[in-house]
Amino acid sequence: MTAELVEIPARRGKAAPVRAGQHVTIVNTHGTQVVDTWAFNRADVTEWMSMEASRAWFMRIAASVGDSFVTNQRRPILTLVEDTSGCAHDTLIAPCNAPRYRLLGVTGHHDNCRDNLHAALAELGIAIPATPPSLNVFMNIPWTADGRLEWGEPVSAPGSHVVFRAEMDLVIAFSACPQDILPINGRSGRTREAHFSVW
């Protein structure tokens, strides 16, 4: 974990190649920042990390340390190997997009995770034909026994982190979620940068 920390700029996306066996650390630098995360098979980017297939794999709403996320081809792609965040890391909620902010009353442009994903991949020359459901790292969406969901506030300490092991050669993509209306990044509505490293 002495690898270089790369910034995921506030309200922006970032993508990077990762080799099988390498580790990816995501740091919640300020403790309040949700990081939407996607992963793609480097050899065929239409094979992507699938929240719906992953839940069927580990048979939980959210992953525990030791659980692997799998692709739409049901192959392990990222394994959660360490987690100091105390957060369940939401698998249920869609990445925000432009229509989402229009529904929340925003007129005109609003940064959003969907566009950040596609822009980050485009920087690596990658285009994908749809927007997969995201793994919402550090996002606190509590559920109840009767199935109600809630927009929770952040629960992670500043500097806390998760570590994933890459199970195949992949491209990982992040968006420092620009949601500043709902409380998922804190009630201040202040969206911040986060960091990651590949090692």
Add this chain to the structure above:
Amino acid sequence: MTAELVEIPARRGKAAPVRAGQHVTIVNTHGTQVVDTWAFNRADVTEWMSMEASRAWFMRIAASVGDSFVTNQRRPILTLVEDTSGCAHDTLIAPCNAPRYRLLGVTGHHDNCRDNLHAALAELGIAIPATPPSLNVFMNIPWTADGRLEWGEPVSAPGSHVVFRAEMDLVIAFSACPQDILPINGRSGRTREAHFSVW
């Protein structure tokens, strides 16, 4: 509800156009059959019903009567208006596909919902660039307060049904799930036909 009942053949898919304001009834003819369901904006089939956006819309793990499912553009597409099935209708689990059956020990071909979806759409001349998460009608996946999921057995009576109202001109697609290894279609492993009508 005197409209013609159309068969969704056992282990196969079926798709049909539906106009805004029409209703779609899905009948669990034998009471044990999961029907994977998808919906697409008829004018632009890359706008599809999104489980991840729908959960963020109704803020529950599963829909209640009165709840609308929304598309990846966050527009209502299907509203659940009647339900005699007693089932929560799973939104969490991926449609089965060929790799899923290989993991379950099947060698060679096994019918699967992913292929059924694409074949049913192809009969209408429609191709889509990915496989969206499905709404798994009549599929009983209980969750616990601590987030564990279970492959539940069917809970719906023979002939019980759900009714959806179409909120836009759409194409609806079904697959009578051919899962005969896990108990989701009953412990007998007997997969059956189901029926639907558009009225």
